Amino acid sequence: MRNLLDDKLEEAHEMLLIMCSLVEENINMAMKALINQDLDLADKVIDNDELIDSYEENIEDLCIELIATQNPLGSDLRKIFTMQKIISDLERIGDHSENIAEIVKLIGEQELIKPLIDIPKMAKIAIEMVHDCINMYIDGNIELSIETIKRDDEVDKLYEEIYSELIELFNDNKEYKDQIFSLLLIGMNLERIADHATNICERAYYMVEGERVEL
Amino acid sequence: MESRNVIEIDNLNxxxxxxxxxxDINIEIERNKVTALIxxxxCGKSTFLRTLNRMNDLIENTIVKGDVILDGVDIYKEINLLDLRKRVGMVFQKPNPFPMSIYENVAYGPKAHGVKNKAILDKIVEENLKKAALWxxxxNRLDKSAMxxxxGQQQRLCIARALAVEPEIILMDEPTASLDPIATLKIEELINELKKKYSIIIVTHSMQQAGRISDKTAFxxxxxxxxYSDTTKLFSNPQKKKTEDYITGRFG
Structure with missing residues (x-):
């Protein structure tokens, strides 16, 4: 029985790793699409999201199967439960990347009101956070999780700056109002991505330590 | 006020x-809780259970050292066996009703302890069959043979029989091992109900059962x-590697 459980856990784990890399790749592509105003790439991000969703479903099915048939306890139980939670966060991150891609399509080829500086900066941190939180889950590295979660404050701060700057621009550039609103939404989506990365860190902490932590 | 622990065990060998x-067993069993031994x-879990009502006394060459304190009284030194068995009832793996009527099975204990009045016995039988969810x-067939x-019914009868002498503690040694899932569920529901009045200690081979019904679990x-800890903690986040290995099926 133990071998069967180990094999299935390994299978779920491998699927999760693929899902993670797809999610990471999709945020990167969504940001590239924004910076280069590449609408084809935006379409690709939107298509890829379906694949991410299907991974979530498949991993969830496997988790349910394991709970139903293997009666997992102890670290097995925590691993399965954590996986179940993490895939929800990953799926949401995927959705936010898709949202960004949709917004990129709305902006289209319209000239940008200003060169993008803080948004890519914010995206860079959010992407690194997602990358680190996934590594943290893989290695069970708790130190890394604390470092990663601290970066959420940087993202929040950048978002506040972007927000203030765009609202200021809004008053004098009414013809750009849709674009300003779109850029605000991108900031918001990036902020949410960083929040989900934080969740993943907290979940991975629980998996390793068996105790919840509000980091 | 009653103390939190119904049994305290100190250096039992x-x-x-x-x-x-x-x-070197040291453990405190809490009152009105279900404590599972897995x-x-x-591994000694049934042996341990039997030390709590001195069933091991029946086995030759058994030496017991240490203190088993039931509500402040050392059960190996300060209490006679009849009183102990009245206070600490037991239900076994295989239902073992006496080959007599359903009524007589339940009335047997109270009679042995001197109750003779028929009306009182009738009341005891009815009350305890109700407590055991068998009434x-x-x-309509109280005079029929328990056999x-x-x-599942026999096992609930054995529980009613154990309850009839008004024990404080009920020991159960794999009470559902020979029952089907429906009968098992009934016994588990009964255990959950009984813990309001009694302290229950149960040996079980099923970790799922321990998880379902117990408040505390000792491995x-x-x-x-x-x-030894809260059941939820022991099964989700055990502190000892040996426990983790056992509950995740890495040995045992």
Whole structure:
């Protein structure tokens, strides 16, 4: 029985790793699409999201199967439960990347009101956070999780700056109002991505330590 | 006010001749809780259970050292066996009704303890069959042989029989091991109901059962208690590697 459980856990784990890399790749592509105003790439991000969703479903099915048939306890139980939670966060991150891609399509080829500086900066941190939180889950590295979660404050701060700057621009550039609103939404989506990365860190902490932590 | 612990055990060691079956057991059993004892075969959990009503006394060459304190009284030094068995009832793996009527099975204990009045006995029988969730199924055939009941019914009858002498503690040694899932569920629901009035200690081979019904769980291995904690904690986040290995099926 133990071998069967180990094999299935390994299978779920491998699927999760693929899902993670797809999610990471999709945020990167969504940001590239924004910076280069590449609408084809935006379409690709939107298509890829379906694949991410299907991974979530498949991993969830496997988790349910394991709970139903293997009666997992102890670290097995925590691993399965954590996986179940993490895939929800990953799926949401995927959705936010898709949202960004949709917004990129709305902006289209319209000239940008200003060169993008803080948004890519914010995206860079959010992407690194997602990358680190996934590594943290893989290695069970708790130190890394604390470092990663601290970066959420940087993202929040950048978002506040972007927000203030765009609202200021809004008053004098009414013809750009849709674009300003779109850029605000991108900031918001990036902020949410960083929040989900934080969740993943907290979940991975629980998996390793068996105790919840509000980091 | 009653103390929180119904049983306190201090440095209990038990030997069957040269073989040490229990080693340095220290544990406090809480009142009105269900305490599950788990562990692989031969780990000492049933031996431990039997020390709580001195069933091991029946086994030759058994030496018990240490203190087993029931509500402040050392059960090996300060109480007679009849009183102890009245306060600490037991239900076994295989239902073992006496080959007599359903009524007589339940009335047997109270009679042995001197109750003779028929009306009182009738009341005791009815009350305890109700407590054991068996009354509705047997009220019209109380004079029929207990041997005609199904396995699950027989086990509930044995529980009613144990309850009839008004114990404080009920020991259960794998009480559902020979029952089907429906009968098992009934016994588990009954255990959950009974803990309001009694303290229950149950040996089970099913970790799922321990998870479903117990508040506290003790994991035994080779005569020692490796870990004792709240059931949820023990099954989701055990603190000892041996416990983790056992509950995740890595050995045992």
């Amino acid at each position: 038990l030997f069957y001749g040269d073989f040490q079956a229990l080693e 562990g692989p075969s031969g 509705d199924e047997v009220k 005609g009941l199904s396995g 035994f291995l080779m005569g020692e208690i490796i870990e």
